[in-house]
Amino acid sequence: MDPTQARATAFINHLLSNPALNNLNPLRKEQQILQFLKTNAQSLMPTLSSPQFFPGQSWNQILRLLYAALVQETDKVLQPQLEEWIRQKISFSFASQIQPHRIPEDQCSQQMWELVRRFLQKPEARKGLLGPVTAIANDFVGRYLEKCFDDRQYVHFELTKVQRLRLEIEDLKHMIHATLLLRPAIQLFSESGTGEGVESVLVQPQFAATALESMKEQLKIIPPELLRGGLYSNVSFEEDKQIDATARLSAIFSSRGKNYKPIARVDRGANTPDRSWFSITRRNYKYYGFDIKMLDEFYKIASESGW
Amino acid sequence: MNESKSTERRPFISFLESVVIAAILLVLVQTFLEDYAVLSGWNVGIRNKLLLAGFFFDLFFTIEFLIRFYYALMGRRVGRYLTLERGWIDFLASIPLLMFNSGPFALTLLTGSGIALGLGGILNLLKVIKAIRIARILRFLRIIKIFRRIKNVSSPMAQRHVASITAISVTVMVLCLLFFTFFSSTLKINGLDIAFSKQEAATADYLAENTDNPADFVLALETLKQTRTNILIVKYRGQTLFSRFSNDYYSQYFAPGDYSYLARDGLELFFDQRAYVSQLSRESILFFVIVVLVVLAYLLIYSPHFALTVTDPIHVMRRGLEETDYNLEVKVPARYQGDDVFELARLYNEKYLPLKDRTQNQDGESVIQLDLGDVSRILPEEQES
Numbered sequence: 001m002d003p004t005q006a007r008a009t010a011f012i013n014h015l016l017s018n019p020a021l022n023n024l025n026p027l028r029k030e031q032q033i034l035q036f037l038k039t040n041a042q043s044l045m046p047t048l049s050s051p052q053f054f055p056g057q058s059w060n061q062i063l064r065l066l067y068a069a070l071v072q073e074t075d076k077v078l079q080p081q082l083e084e085w086i087r088q089k090i091s092f093s094f095a096s097q098i099q100p101h102r103i104p105e106d107q108c109s110q111q112m113w114e115l116v117r118r119f120l121q122k123p124e125a126r127k128g129l130l131g132p133v134t135a136i137a138n139d140f141v142g143r144y145l146e147k148c149f150d151d152r153q154y155v156h157f158e159l160t161k162v163q164r165l166r167l168e169i170e171d172l173k174h175m176i177h178a179t180l181l182l183r184p185a186i187q188l189f190s191e192s193g194t195g196e197g198v199e200s201v202l203v204q205p206q207f208a209a210t211a212l213e214s215m216k217e218q219l220k221i222i223p224p225e226l227l228r229g230g231l232y233s234n235v236s237f238e239e240d241k242q243i244d245a246t247a248r249l250s251a252i253f254s255s256r257g258k259n260y261k262p263i264a265r266v267d268r269g270a271n272t273p274d275r276s277w278f279s280i281t282r283r284n285y286k287y288y289g290f291d292i293k294m295l296d297e298f299y300k301i302a303s304e305s306g307w
Numbered sequence: 308m309n310e311s312k313s314t315e316r317r318p319f320i321s322f323l324e325s326v327v328i329a330a331i332l333l334v335l336v337q338t339f340l341e342d343y344a345v346l347s348g349w350n351v352g353i354r355n356k357l358l359l360a361g362f363f364f365d366l367f368f369t370i371e372f373l374i375r376f377y378y379a380l381m382g383r384r385v386g387r388y389l390t391l392e393r394g395w396i397d398f399l400a401s402i403p404l405l406m407f408n409s410g411p412f413a414l415t416l417l418t419g420s421g422i423a424l425g426l427g428g429i430l431n432l433l434k435v436i437k438a439i440r441i442a443r444i445l446r447f448l449r450i451i452k453i454f455r456r457i458k459n460v461s462s463p464m465a466q467r468h469v470a471s472i473t474a475i476s477v478t479v480m481v482l483c484l485l486f487f488t489f490f491s492s493t494l495k496i497n498g499l500d501i502a503f504s505k506q507e508a509a510t511a512d513y514l515a516e517n518t519d520n521p522a523d524f525v526l527a528l529e530t531l532k533q534t535r536t537n538i539l540i541v542k543y544r545g546q547t548l549f550s551r552f553s554n555d556y557y558s559q560y561f562a563p564g565d566y567s568y569l570a571r572d573g574l575e576l577f578f579d580q581r582a583y584v585s586q587l588s589r590e591s592i593l594f595f596v597i598v599v600l601v602v603l604a605y606l607l608i609y610s611p612h613f614a615l616t617v618t619d620p621i622h623v624m625r626r627g628l629e630e631t632d633y634n635l636e637v638k639v640p641a642r643y644q645g646d647d648v649f650e651l652a653r654l655y656n657e658k659y660l661p662l663k664d665r666t667q668n669q670d671g672e673s674v675i676q677l678d679l680g681d682v683s684r685i686l687p688e689e690q691e692s
Contacts, residue, residue, distance in 0.1 A: 018677055036677045043679055261632060269619025270635035276660075279636055283661040288668075 007053055008069040016073060023262050025137055026078040027130045030070055037066060075120060078133075082181075085136060086113045090178055094171040099223045111221045112178065119184045128184030132250075135257030141176045141249070145169060147301040154293045158245035165246075175226065179250040182222075182230025186211055202289050205240040208232050236289025248291045252298070255281070255288060274307035275299065327371060331449045334364040338446050339595055342588035345581075351562045355416050358562075362413035368401035368449070393451065393474065400448040415563045445485075447598045451477055462618040469610045476601055484594065499583055503537075507569055507578050510535055515571035518543065539566055540577040551579075616643055620652045627660065631667070634660060 012033065015021075021029045037044065045059050054062050092108040119125035135141065148155040149169050159165050165172060186203055189211045203211075208231045215227045225244070232243045233250040256277060263273055271279070278299035285292045301307070341357045375397060379388035388394040404410075451474045491498060510531060517524040531538055532549060539557075541549040552560075567578045619638075626633045637652035644653070 015677065020677055032677060040679050259634075267619070267623055267626065267635065269615065269638055270623040271638050273635065276634060276636040279656065280634060280660045280664050283657065284665055287665055 004054060004065065005069065008065040009073065011048075011053070012066060012069040012073050025134060026074045026081070027126070027133055030074040031127065031130060033070055034067065037063060071120075071126075079117075079120070082116055082133070083113060085177070086116065086181070090174045090181075091171070092174070092178070094167055094175045095223050095226065097167055097171065098165065098175070098225050103221060103223060107221050108223075111219055112181065115185065115219065115222070116181055118188065122187060124190055125184040125187035128187050129181075131254035131256075131258035132180035132183055133257070134260050135180055135253040136177050138257065138260060140253045140256055141180070142173050143305075143307070144253075144298055144301055145173055145176070147305065148297065151297070151301075154297050155245070155249070158248075158294075163245045175229075176246055176249055176253070178226055179229035179233065179246045180254055182227060183233045183250055183254055185215060185227070185230050186234045189214070201234075202236045202239075203234045205232075205235050208235045237291045238286055238289055248294055251288075252281075252290055252294060255290075272302065272307055274302035278302050328453060330364060330367055331453055334361070334368075334446060334449060335595075335599075337361055337364060339592065342591045342595070345584055345588040346592070348560070350559050352559075354562050358409065358412045359416060362405075362409035365401060365405040365409045368397070369405045372397040372401045396448045396451050396474070396478075399445050404445055412563060445481060447477060447481060447595065450598065450602050462614060462622065464621075465610060465613050465618045468613060468617075469605055472609070473602055473605045476605070477598055480594075480598060480601070499586055503567075503578075503580070503583050506535075507537075507567060507576070510538065510578075511569045511571045511574065511576050514541070514576070515574050518572065518574060537579040537582070538576065539579050540575075542575040544573045615640070616646060617648055620648050624652060624655050627655065627663070634664060636660060 015033050015036070016029060021032060024032065041059055041063075045062075048054055048062050049057060049059075054065060057065070086109050090109070090112075092103070092105040092112070095103040095105070095108050116129075119129055145155075146169065148159075159172065165175070167175065186208065189207070212224070212228055212231050215231065216224050219227065229244050229246040229250060232240070232247040233254065235243055235247075237243055237248055237251075256274075259277060261273070266272055270276070278295055281288065281290065282292060282295045282299060285295055337357060337360050341354070341361060344354045344357055372394070375388065375394065376385070379385045379392075379394065385394075389398070451470070487494070487496065514524070514527055514531065517527045528541060528549060532551075536551075538549070539551050540547060561581075565579070565581050565584055567580050569576045569578070623635060623637045627635070636656045637649075639649045639652055639656070643649050
């Protein structure tokens with residue numbers, strides 16, 4: 001390994017091993033370190049540009065070196081996790097049920113994995129994976145979907161009657177997980193930049209429609225319904241009332257995942273994290289483009305379940 | 308240098324504070340047992356040991372007060388100590404008790420002389436007994452001291468409020484009782500002590516009137532023996548004419564204060580005061596239970612209520628305002644939603660938090676968990692390699 005690269009890797013590993021980051025998932029650790037480097041550029045520059053580290057390099061060059069090392073180290077942990085989810089945990093048997101023809105599961109998961117690997121190459125899409133990965137890791141979908149199916153209220157109606165998904169709850173969960181992972185696909189159509197603030201950016205329905213057409217051309221195995229869900233989860237429900245329920249759910253759970261912070265103990269006198277989050281998000285639903293009725297239902301579930 | 312000395316002293320001071328709390332808890336048990344022993348008729352040996360224990364506790368708290376007072380004096384903060392730091396409780400719950408309650412008793416026990424009885428020659432003995440026993444109520448003030456020691460770091464405000472209201476309640480109760488005790492005759496609130504005193508005086512007068520005629524005297528004494536069961540011993544010109552119990556019994560079951568003494572022209576009478584002392588013990592235990600229950604009620608009922616309706620919502624709002632990534636809502640109980648604090652909390656939940664959330668989303672950055680100091684520590688290692 002190039003000595004400069006080795007030094008960058010060693011420095012990044014030191015940061016990654018910091019106990020303050022222990023409870024975070026790999027993508028959040030990456031985001032934290034990147035933010036730390038950018039915030040403390042002035043303080044770090046004198047030392048990092050010294051002969052012991054990266055002599056004669058500008059801050060941007062150093063940052064690029066460190067970012068490359070950071071991505072490499074994160075991927076060592078993240079990629080096996082994502083691959084395991086896509087190849088083993090998420091069952092793509094639902095794909096054949098939402099399509100008139102049978103879709104081989106292994107081919108579907110293979111194409112999905114290849115697509116996710118493309119996301120990991122692009123900073124914007126990589127950052128966009130944070131919410132979905134956190135949401136899947138914490139099983140938000142499974143927990144809330146079960147309650148929704150017990151209550152058979154709005155969410156259940158939207159999934160089964162409006163979107164007409166005749167799936168078992170387990171298959172539905174897999175479908176929403178897959179939709180969540182496809183959500184950053186919209187970033188493949190954006191200009192490459194710093195990757196900052198992409199999670200909250202909503203796109204116009206026309207942009208999503210164009211992106212969908214392009215994706216359908218590229219990906220012949222992944223069902224178009226699934227692609228549509230992933231891409232349209234980036235469109236505001238205020239802009240398009242026809243957005244699939246799975247897309248609306250993915251948008252909500254991805255945002256919840258992005259804002260999720262593990263709390264050891266909720267303060268006395270405070271509402272629980274999920275209840276607080278859904279309550280706040282209900283008031284900002286137009287801003288985020290969420291379906292208020294879904295948020296209401298999830299708020300009720302979170303309140304009743306003490307989440 | 309000074310800082311390191313004070314750091315070294317901190318564990319020792321903390322240890323001493325713990326000893327004081329343990330002593331307060333123990334003295335409350337001792338106070339209860341002292342009265343319970345009277346009601347249960349425990350023998351004098353055990354009761355005397357309890358009285359001596361009370362004396363040593365009072366001595367301990369007197370020393371504690373003097374040390375605190377000395378340091379306050381040295382630090383030129385006597386006024387602050389006596390008022391804001393509740394030094395007045397330290398004082399009332401130590402020196403008066405030592406001087407007027409356990410001190411005289413301990414002196415009587417240790418010297419074997421009847422100090423308390425000696426006072427009977429000057430004052431009405433029953434009033435002395437009552438006054439001495441009532442002074443023990445001051446010990447209950449020590450319960451308040453526990454509040455001062457218990458540090459509830461999450462909410463010093465709740466601690467201060469509950470401690471204040473407890474101090475006010477217990478002090479008012481104690482002072483009311485002391486006031487009524489000392490001014491009962493002025494206020495014409497006569498109790499059992501007056502009735503006992505009058506009866507003893509009447510008995511002594513009646514016997515004294517019959518000393519001229521031996522036959523009448525014997526008859527009167529026989530009648531009183533049967534009808535006045537509180538007469539213990541009757542002596543005439545140094546000779547014991549009647550004793551209800553044996554000397555062993557007296558030594559085993561009569562502690563100082565359990566009997567009274569009257570003299571009339573060569574006639575000496577000893578009266579059994581145990582019924583009266585038992586009554587005082589009953590009152591004392593009742594008062595003890597009231598004080599303990601009031602304190603527990605504040606601690607277990609009012610304190611959580613105060614936390615629920617005042618400090619907890621404020622704590623959550625303070626964290627939300629102070630910490631960038633703290634976005635938990637204040638829990639607003641339906642029955643208190645009209646309270647000012649919860650009106651404020653509602654605004655915090657409905658206006659501030661959504662606004663904060665949008666602002667954070669626009670910034671697109673989360674709180675950095677890493678500290679620059681962590682990196683500074685690893686840089687030298689890198690440089691060495």
